[in-house]
Amino acid sequence: MNKKAYYGEYGGQFVAESLMNSLNEIDEAFEAAIKDPEFIKEYHYYLRQYVGRETPLYLAGRLSEKYGTKIYLKREDLNHTGAHKINNVLGQILLARRMGKTKVIAETGAGQHGVATATGAALFNMECTVYMGKEDVERQALNVMRMEMLGAKVVSVESGSNTLKDATNEAIRTWAKTAEDTFYIIGSAIGPYPYPKMVKEFQACISREAKKQHLEAEGRLPDVVMACVGGGSNSIGMFADFIDDKEVELIGVEAAGKGIDTDEHAASMAKGRPGVLHGTRSYLLQDDDGNIQLAHSISAGLDYPGVGPEHAYLHDSGRAKYVPITDEEAMDALMELTQMEGIIPAIESAHAMAYAFKKAKEMTKDQSMIVCLSGRGDKDVNTIAAYLRGEGYLN
Amino acid sequence: MNRIEKRMNELKSNNEKAFVTYYTAGLPDMETTRKIIDAQQGVTDVIELGIPFSDPTADGPVIQQASYEAIQGGASLKKTFILMDDIRKSGNEQPIVFMMYYNTIVNYGLDAFVGKCRETGVDGLIVPDLPIEEQEAIREALKGDDSTILIELVSPVSKKRIPEILKGARGFVYCVSSMGVTGQAADFHKEVVSYLSEVKSQSPVPVMMGFGIREAADVKPMKDIIDGAIVGSHFINIMRENNFDPNAAKEYVTKFKKELNGV
Numbered sequence: 038m039n040k041k042a043y044y045g046e047y048g049g050q051f052v053a054e055s056l057m058n059s060l061n062e063i064d065e066a067f068e069a070a071i072k073d074p075e076f077i078k079e080y081h082y083y084l085r086q087y088v089g090r091e092t093p094l095y096l097a098g099r100l101s102e103k104y105g106t107k108i109y110l111k112r113e114d115l116n117h118t119g120a121h122k123i124n125n126v127l128g129q130i131l132l133a134r135r136m137g138k139t140k141v142i143a144e145t146g147a148g149q150h151g152v153a154t155a156t157g158a159a160l161f162n163m164e165c166t167v168y169m170g171k172e173d174v175e176r177q178a179l180n181v182m183r184m185e186m187l188g189a190k191v192v193s194v195e196s197g198s199n200t201l202k203d204a205t206n207e208a209i210r211t212w213a214k215t216a217e218d219t220f221y222i223i224g225s226a227i228g229p230y231p232y233p234k235m236v237k238e239f240q241a242c243i244s245r246e247a248k249k250q251h252l253e254a255e256g257r258l259p260d261v262v263m264a265c266v267g268g269g270s271n272s273i274g275m276f277a278d279f280i281d282d283k284e285v286e287l288i289g290v291e292a293a294g295k296g297i298d299t300d301e302h303a304a305s306m307a308k309g310r311p312g313v314l315h316g317t318r319s320y321l322l323q324d325d326d327g328n329i330q331l332a333h334s335i336s337a338g339l340d341y342p343g344v345g346p347e348h349a350y351l352h353d354s355g356r357a358k359y360v361p362i363t364d365e366e367a368m369d370a371l372m373e374l375t376q377m378e379g380i381i382p383a384i385e386s387a388h389a390m391a392y393a394f395k396k397a398k399e400m401t402k403d404q405s406m407i408v409c410l411s412g413r414g415d416k417d418v419n420t421i422a423a424y425l426r427g428e429g430y431l432n
Numbered sequence: 433m434n435r436i437e438k439r440m441n442e443l444k445s446n447n448e449k450a451f452v453t454y455y456t457a458g459l460p461d462m463e464t465t466r467k468i469i470d471a472q473q474g475v476t477d478v479i480e481l482g483i484p485f486s487d488p489t490a491d492g493p494v495i496q497q498a499s500y501e502a503i504q505g506g507a508s509l510k511k512t513f514i515l516m517d518d519i520r521k522s523g524n525e526q527p528i529v530f531m532m533y534y535n536t537i538v539n540y541g542l543d544a545f546v547g548k549c550r551e552t553g554v555d556g557l558i559v560p561d562l563p564i565e566e567q568e569a570i571r572e573a574l575k576g577d578d579s580t581i582l583i584e585l586v587s588p589v590s591k592k593r594i595p596e597i598l599k600g601a602r603g604f605v606y607c608v609s610s611m612g613v614t615g616q617a618a619d620f621h622k623e624v625v626s627y628l629s630e631v632k633s634q635s636p637v638p639v640m641m642g643f644g645i646r647e648a649a650d651v652k653p654m655k656d657i658i659d660g661a662i663v664g665s666h667f668i669n670i671m672r673e674n675n676f677d678p679n680a681a682k683e684y685v686t687k688f689k690k691e692l693n694g695v
Contacts, residue, residue, distance in 0.1 A: 038565060038566065038568050039565045042565070049565075049566055050563060050566060051534055051561045051563075051566055052561060052563065052564055053489070053490050053561060053563070053585075053587070053608075054560075054563050054586060054587045054590055054593075054597070054608070055587040055588075055589060055608065055611050055612065056569065057563045057565070057593065058589050058590070058593070059589075059592075060593070068461065076477075127661045133574050136635070177454060181668065193595045194499075196493070196496050196497075197487065197496075198484065199499065203487075206488075206489050208488050209489045210489060210490075210491075210612060212490070213489075213490070213611060213613060214588070214610075214616075215611070215612075215613030216611065217589070287592045302656075303681045310539075311538075312535045312538055312539060313533075313534045313535040313538055314535060315487075315489075316486060316561070318538075321535075323535070323539065326503075326508040326510070326536070326539065327509070327535045327538065327539025327540065328486035328503060329486045329487050329535075345489070422652045429574060
């Protein structure tokens with residue numbers, strides 16, 4: 038057992054023998070890169086000049102007033118390409134280039150990670166293929182168009198449920214075939230080690246900045262830090278720099294879909310059991326036979342039946358708390374943020390907002406929380422419109 | 433003695449090559465699966481029985497589809513154990529291994545799973561998503577009884593990992609002929625011959641080649657290196673084309689086994 042691949046009993050490297058050498062190469066290259074000042078300098082250059090970091094920590098005045106506590110928003114929605122995904126893509130693609138790889142592949146659900154990867158590939162002149170479930174290709178036509186404009190090839194995956202889980206399976210299969218010249222850019226805090234560690238490292242800029250910004254504004258640490266959790270990339274980035282600050286409460290918000298007592302949700306912590314999928318051991322939605330169940334959420338980005346292994350560890354150790362938010366609660370919060378602050382959030386991020394409003398009720402006006410606003414809602418306008426028309430949702 | 437190891441010893445003393453087939457348990461149902469297994473008695477040396485899983489990342493389209501249909505038809509690990517029990521009770525002593533993904537084992541419970549394998553006569557396990565780094569727990573559970581053994585997999589890029597993998601090898605070692613997944617029609621890795629020779633020169637157990645093999649002729653260039661061949665996706669295709677007729681299974685495996693041994 039490779040102990041460093043584990044977070045408590047979670048994590049590991051459950052992949053085919055064909056991929057073990059690749060994982061070891063990536064691990065070595067990654068560890069060397071993050072200790073190399075030149076690599077870090079280049080990564081930070083692109084974060085600043087290309088992505089537009091640092092992103093603001095905005096005190097949502099009207100919401101703070103209404104809910105009686107200070108609500109700060111970490112504005113990842115203002116990043117180039119519209120979400121936090123680009124932070125990680127640039128880190129991994131610079132690593133791929135450093136390793137001499139000329140091709141990158143990625144999986145995508147809603148298309149945000151696919152768009153970010155296609156963007157990075159265009160920037161560094163790499164060949165890019167994105168695997169996307171057939172269902173998602175149909176309902177996220179705009180992002181498919183963006184990826185194709187950026188020069189990526191989008192492969193529509195027709196197997197199993199035709200969604201993110203199956204796109205990930207297909208990306209893993211392709212990677213196993215092509216690992217000799219291809220780098221797999223995983224967008225979530227999942228996958229075999231060292232992927233969960235890499236994603237955390239490249240998303241940690243979110244909490245590093247937020248901590249500094251909050252200290253400047255308030256002269257103290259926040260009381261609560263909150264983010265939505267699908268696979269868990271924006272949340273692990275939002276938590277990273279606060280994990281050792283035990284006085285800061287960490288809250289991950291899972292998608293409860295139509296409710297955790299229905300069969301249609303994506304709450305792998307609330308309703309799942311530990312198991313092994315996509316190279317890692319973590320909480321999973323699975324049936325009695327150990328087959329993976331379909332996740333459901335109005336937000337395509339949270340529509341995943343598992344969660345990153347470090348989140349499973351933070352959950353079991355009690356360091357972070359994970360709570361469910363339904364589609365309806367998320368959509369109400371989305372409209373409230375839109376109308377009170379003039380910010381249209383991604384539906385994913387609206388889950389975190391919804392819990393923020395609940396949590397605020399137990400807080401005082403001198404306390405403060407940071408909510409990670411992981412992405413903007415432009416991509417969701419069709420889904421929002423259908424929901425508001427009472428047609429349910431496209432997912 | 434473990435049934436696989438016993439069979440391998442017999443083949444060795446007869447100077448014969450082994451033939452292994454893979455079939456997905458429960459395609460299209462358990463009764464038919466059993467007939468297809470029984471029809472191969474006395475010919476196929478080891479039968480790999482695939483336990484269908486929802487997310488078979490080491491498999492190509494043929495086995496993915498087979499797994500999907502089997503699950504839709506109600507197949508499961510529990511039902512496959514019942515099938516195994518029936519097979520052994522009827523006196524069928526063919527070596528049988530389970531090819532399965534690790535989550536199916538974790539979900540059943542490691543110790544309970546191993547106990548049930550021993551009880552129902554499962555001779556070996558092939559777990560494609562369990563590299564040596566992650567084998568500690570299952571090896572611990574398998575300890576102390578030879579009736580169920582873990583089969584190791586080697587890939588064309590294993591290279592310096594080969595000695596470590598072979599250290600724990602029992603029964604035979606499964607050499608993957610190409611990068612990637614099952615069923616890529618004889619599209620073997622460009623260095624397949626040198627890779628197989630390298631494994632063979634170091635292996636204490638017979639060396640089997642699998643992935644992408646359809647006919648005995650496909651392995652002709654490697655026949656002096658390998659100790660046997662494994663056919664999966666193509667065997668499933670043959671079964672489908674023949675409406676799952678057990679006679680077609682018998683015909684195919686008999687022909688392959690003969691040709692493999694140059695008869």
